[in-house]
Amino acid sequence: MPSGFLFDLDGTLLNSDPLHMAIFADMLRPAGVEVDHAFYTSRILGRNSAEIFAELLPGCDAVAMDDEKEARFREVLDRTSIAPTPGTERLLDRIAAAGLPVAVATNAPRQNAEAMLRAVGLRDRFPVVVAAEEVARGKPYPDVYLDAAAKAGADPAQAIAFEDSGAGVTAAAAAGCTVIGLTTSLSPDALRAAGARHAIRDYEDPGLFPLLGLETGALS
Structure with a gap:
């Protein structure tokens, strides 16, 4: 039986990546940087926004641009009807029934993490949320997962993490x-290359619960 379950947020508990991609595209276009799906997944997905702006726009005020980008995201989120990833609530119910801890480990800033969890009605389901600014190093470093596991009372070596980005998989x-x-x-294939043991479309995958050790057997 796993010691606990750790969840990324963007793209894992909700599909917020299209919102992020549109905002990055709008902010980077004036500088001649075109953001399409391939660019987003290879250069932006799962990374810290300030680091992204510093890399793509040398000499810019990356911290100010990061603040603007995240503020824009929260404004868009407030106007958007968004649901959790399919199967999320059933999975959380099953984990709770097994008496196992859960936590969120995200590269998002705390304000965004709180806004996203509220937007999909999951804030009360996660007593532990660790955000990017609360650890020394963000993903792809492991700090956020180690801190989330410690606060949840889970052994990270026995925990299961859910991720959608290469940087996040590497961190977990x-x-x-x-x-x-x-x-x-x-x-x-890309997820496995980054270090994922398995890949699923969402939490309605019919083989997920046995895979997690929540029905029969342990994680294979």
Whole structure:
């Protein structure tokens, strides 16, 4: 039986990546940087926004642009009807019935994390939320997963992490977690190449609960 379950947020508990991509495209277009799906998944997905702006727009005020981007995201989120990833609530119910802890480990800033969890009605389901600014290093480093596991009371080497980005998979795997990738933006092969043990479309995958050790057997 796993020691606990750790969840990324963007693209894992909700499909918010299209909102992020549109905002990045709008902010980077004036500088001649065109953001399409391929660019987003290879250069932006799962990374810290300030680092992205500093890399793509040398000499810019990356911190100010990061603040603007995240504020824009919260404004768009407030106007958008968005649901959790299919199967999320059933999965959380099953985990709770097994008496196992859950936590969110995200590269998003705290304000965004809180806004996203409220938007999909999941804030009360996660007593532990660790955001990017609360650890020394963001993903792809393991800090956010190690901190989330510690606060949830889970052994990261026995925990299962759900992720959708290469940086996130790398971070969770480096923390010692068994990683299950969601194919929100990346292919199963790309997720496995980053370190995911398995890849699923969403939490309605018919083989998910036995895979997690929540029905019969342990994680295979």
